[in-house]
Amino acid sequence: MPRLTLFRRSTGAGPVLRILAILLLVLAVIMLMPLVLLLIEGNSDARAFVYSEAVTLGCAGLVLLVTNGLDLELRPRQMFILTTMSWVVLSAFASLPMIFGAPHLSLSDAVFESVSAITTTGSTVLVGIDNLSDGIKLWRGLMQWVGGIGIIVMAIAILPFLQVGGMRLFQTESSDWSDKVLPRAGGIAKAIGVVYLGLSVAAMLSYWLAGMRPFDAIVHAMSSMSTGGFANYDASFGVYADKPLILWLAVFYMLCGGLPFVLFVRLVRERSGAIWRDQQVRGLLVLLVVTTVLLAGYRFIRGVPLGEALTQAAFNIVSVVTTTGYASDDYTLWGPLAVGIFFYLTFVGGCSGSTSGGMKVFRFQIGIIMLVNQLRHLVHSNGVFAQRYNGRMLTDEVIRGVIAFSFFFFITVAVLALGLSLMGLDLITSLSGAATAVANVGPGLGDTIGPAGNFAALPDAAKWMLCIGMLMGRLEILTVLVLLTPTFWRK
Template sequence: MTDLRPINAALGILVAVLGTMMLVPAIVDLAHRNDDWIVFTVSAAVTTFVGCMLWLTGRQNEPSRLTVRQAFLLTSFAWIVLSAFAGLPLMWSQVGLSFTRAFFETMSALTTTGSTVLTGLDGMPPGILVWRSMLQWYGGAGIIVVAIAILPMLQVGGMQLFRTESSDKSEKVLPRVAEISNRIIMVYVALSLACAIAYFAAGMSAFDAVNHAMTTISTGGFSTHDNSLGEFKSGAVDYIAIVFMIAGALPMLLYVRMMAGDRLALFGNFEVRLFVAVVLAFALTSVLQQRLEGVNSGEQAFRFALFNVTTMITTTGFATTDYAPWGATSDAIYFLVMFLGACTGSTAGGLKTFRLAIVGGTIVQHLKRTIYPRGVFPVRYGGKPIGDDVAASVMSFLFLYLLTFVVVALSLNVMGYDFKTAYSASIACLANVGPGLGPIVGPAGNFASLDDAALWLLAFAMLVGRLELFTVYVLLLPRFWAR
């Protein structure tokens, strides 16, 4: 039987922190003379109380290491429990969402997906807007720590590759995982502050700048306006967003190594170089497509292309323009980009660049073996051979990822949603991108018109996509719960 005490203790701390965070939007609403400050205060009291009770039930005299089974449970339960409590203000405030819609909104926030069921953001109580942004920022910080400290240990989808890599290098710089996590959070905060200052300098109000900084670095994509960043109609804002979306989509551990004196840690990294090359390749393709369609030209075509590719591949989901009128080719480009994702150990979702590189290497390996059956051709990543277990894990992840995408999309189709809505909503939530394609869930729409069954299905897709699939699916196996 699995000992739940360490799980309860860790969950209790996370829930109590969440409850304490609710006091920030309470203060914001109080300053704006909005009665929702009472809702946030009550929600904070309830959430913090439950968190403390969980911690007390799990407290042990001596700290113990999490087992692999406990780590699987904690990782999945954390996002589910936090999403449930984070939705309390959305249900009890003027917004008045149902539990289903509140859970969808907060799961979208904490997984940094950015899909939303809320409309009329421009007239929304300021506390609610701040709360959504804070949830994405909190979720982004959480997934970075999970990706560095937990997923490599669980050997999920090839992540064991980074357990070896980080231990070989980071132990010489920072000996303990806790210390590394603290340094990473410092980098995360510093990037957020720099982004907020840049937005403010570009003409945003302080309120908008802080909110958008939190959702940019977390690659979450929530905005304080229905028109997202398109509300500002500013090239400067667009370019600032591009820079910091990419900053949030790069491995946070590499920033720590740069701080420790390794100047080439970031741009000498194979995954980073490949990621930047992919972004530029798709951006140039989009520029060419716009020119051929005759919709945009010059600097505007380049900016729109680079922004849209960046917001999709980093799984941020900001929007500055509706690209639906650009034609079917544009939809195809952005649909493909949704799958890709950014770098490991970042706030971004998707397949991740390192997996795409390993898939490509595995295909090349099999082609060579077809020509030279007796040859030895190891799969290489960044010029170094990797184990067959890593390649097999990545290929299994890819298969399960595509299977999940198809099952969710077909289920939405059966519910009555059209092809474009069903398939783009499926990948938008599974890859934690946010907006899909088409008039319903595209950049000019949202998820408000979807029924409850569809929202629960997509919330599940967000969760499994954010936690690398196997982390959640393993809980569905009867053997996992056996003695």
């Protein structure tokens, strides 16, 4: 025991391990929901959750016992480690019910499914989802819903603090706003949680009233608000293709998930037009409207009725841009222009402070501002031009963060695509698989991993590579890469 105590103090691992154990306790509590449902139904999958509970609680209890009495105050270096390890550890333990339960997935498949859920990517290896127990379906939805709120907290509170990928831009904005509106900084997280829960309940009621059965409404509401994209059917939202009201409701709630949640809180408290005044939101809405009209017009010219073309285009474009990953149709069959549009949209993502993945709209907007200023300098070499975004001056620190993130984002996609091609996958599958993993979108392109397929047929090595890509994309890449530098580990 003295040696273990010395190890904890010398490495600084104690506080990190203790917080990870607390997170596992929270995960075990969430596991009780599908367990109770399965016990009521008398389904044999209940044993899978009993075993998972036992393993999770046992590991958490052991770590809490070993780290008892430690101070939980974290230094920046420990924050980097905790941010990465929390997603890795939770994904590992969340996979247990799918190993012990009816899907009886292999380790590779189970971890892939749980990583995809908790990072709200939405890629799946499951076939025959329609026949799974309600407990497993509920667990898939819960993983995404919990991952969604975790992503918001990370994007607002942790990543700006770590100065990752230009997210520093939003730390000042959040702190200024919290000082004016909320009595304590901790009130931000609480207020966002209330908004997230409220929108999720509203989505459940809306789906139910529009014609979904109650259980489907619950699960799809969780995956819509988390922009996760797991559905209760192999055909995803294709089962509701003949119910346009449900598709348009999904468009609305996916869009809500892709907007900054701090703006929802401000809207509730100030009753102002804060959402529309935000430059990110305006950019996202303009992008969605333009691409939807373009693609709907393209399909209308090709003989598809206008109403159907508009509904299907809006649903699938919002799904991809917000990185939800639902599919109401196989859009790879809509023609070459559609395939090209969806591939480019894979990289965009929603707004900062949302549940969406991708590069985020603000980075593209800042890139355009930088490009315009560079063109001005070519004409007026001695000119001084202010660079402003959302009414704030862009500092060199933010610009460096945006450039570094964008560079490493595309390098990560390129390296991952090359690795997948070494596994024998074709170019379309490799490139779109890498892009959809790092951007946390869900479906790729092509016959194998496209919106009408899944990732089950990929080699295990490819699935592990995609898991790394999903985690790196969700953690804004630099959070993970910094752990690989020798400088980080030097005292």
